[in-house]
Amino acid sequence: MPAPSEPLEKLGFLTIGSFDEADPAAGHETTLRMIELGEELGFDSAWVRHRHLQFGISSPVAVLAAASQRTRRIELGTAVIPLGWENPLRLAEDLATVDVLSGGRLNPGVSVGPPMHFDDVREALYPDTGDREDFGPDRVTRLLRLVAGEPASPFSGTRGIEVFSDRVQPHSPGLRGRMWYGAASIGSARRAGEHGMNFLTSSVVRAEDGAAGGTDFATIQRSHIDAFRAAHPAGAAARVSQGLVVVPTDSATPGQRAKYEAYAAARLPRTGAPQGPAGMLFSPDLVGPSEEIAARLYAHPGFLAVREVVFALPFSFAQEDYVQILTDIATRLGPALGRPSVQSREC
Numbered sequence: 001m002p003a004p005s006e007p008l009e010k011l012g013f014l015t016i017g018s019f020d021e022a023d024p025a026a027g028h029e030t031t032l033r034m035i036e037l038g039e040e041l042g043f044d045s046a047w048v049r050h051r052h053l054q055f056g057i058s059s060p061v062a063v064l065a066a067a068s069q070r071t072r073r074i075e076l077g078t079a080v081i082p083l084g085w086e087n088p089l090r091l092a093e094d095l096a097t098v099d100v101l102s103g104g105r106l107n108p109g110v111s112v113g114p115p116m117h118f119d120d121v122r123e124a125l126y127p128d129t130g131d132r133e134d135f136g137p138d139r140v141t142r143l144l145r146l147v148a149g150e151p152a153s154p155f156s157g158t159r160g161i162e163v164f165s166d167r168v169q170p171h172s173p174g175l176r177g178r179m180w181y182g183a184a185s186i187g188s189a190r191r192a193g194e195h196g197m198n199f200l201t202s203s204v205v206r207a208e209d210g211a212a213g214g215t216d217f218a219t220i221q222r223s224h225i226d227a228f229r230a231a232h233p234a235g236a237a238a239r240v241s242q243g244l245v246v247v248p249t250d251s252a253t254p255g256q257r258a259k260y261e262a263y264a265a266a267r268l269p270r271t272g273a274p275q276g277p278a279g280m281l282f283s284p285d286l287v288g289p290s291e292e293i294a295a296r297l298y299a300h301p302g303f304l305a306v307r308e309v310v311f312a313l314p315f316s317f318a319q320e321d322y323v324q325i326l327t328d329i330a331t332r333l334g335p336a337l338g339r340p341s342v343q344s345r346e347c
């Protein structure tokens with residue numbers, strides 16, 4: 001378990017990439033600038049959320065392709081692509097293309113399950129096959145095999161003047177080892193381990209009947225991490241990244257602090273008991289000075305089991321708020337967690 005004297009190995013952040021329907025280019029540009037800022041501040045990774053038919057990033061692979069040409073070092077991730085909306089073969093081609101363009105920096109995170117509000121989108125998404133589509137774990141298995149370079153076709157060779165491959169092209173050899181699964185239940189965590197994937201655990205978990213932890217978020221999250229590693233071929237060495245909403249206030253103005261505290265207070269009631277028919281349990285947002293946030297994390301069973309974090313930016317703040325939050329995470333909270341600031345690393 002990490003102690004305050006042990007360094008955090010990887011520090012990342014996650015953004016939803018919101019935009020105004022009347023001017024979507026400006027919002028996407030802001031997202032790209034945040035990723036550029038993250039690289040300048042020394043973050044190890046930048047991740048984007050996935051939102052279909054909403055005013056957030058609907059095509060994370062396209063956005064990260066653009067980000068790959070505006071950055072050189074920072075890793076780029078998706079948290080997560082819901083595979084119910086995707087054809088695994090086409091997605092494997094897109095992921096491999098962006099990985100090649102980025103120089104091997106892509107970290108695709110995926111999940112399975114029926115598309116959100118499936119009854120509303122069935123006719124647009126799967127008009128002829130909606131009743132026959134398999135939205136279960138086999139969908140991620142297909143994607144992993146294709147990313148790994150297993151055959152997608154029985155034929156390879158030349159037909160006429162065209163040359164064909166039997167596997168996805170381009171092939172990016174290291175991409176399979178950077179595939180992540182976003183899981184909120186213990187069963188999904190185990191399956192991610194069995195697939196030999198990396199594990200993204202976020203600020204939402206499922207409070208399942210009879211599961212360890214009851215309705216304590218941190219204990220449930222830790223049980224998912226333990227179950228994942230128990231099922232993974234690499235065991236305790238299997239990669240896990242924890243994602244929580246974290247808002248340091250070290251350099252915030254009084255107005256920003258008041259906004260952040262009101263935001264967290266409005267969301268706090270959903271953390272006391274499971275929400276909705278799926279029994280989803282939310283983590284409280286962590287707002288305050290970096291030293292206080294670090295102390296809370298070192299008392300968090302989930303954090304004590306990881307060496308990597310991807311802190312999520314709140315949905316609805318202004319760009320100047322995100323700049324302040326990212327700067328404080330990189331220069332104050334990261335060092336409090338043993339991750340030196342970029343300035344310290346350059347000295």
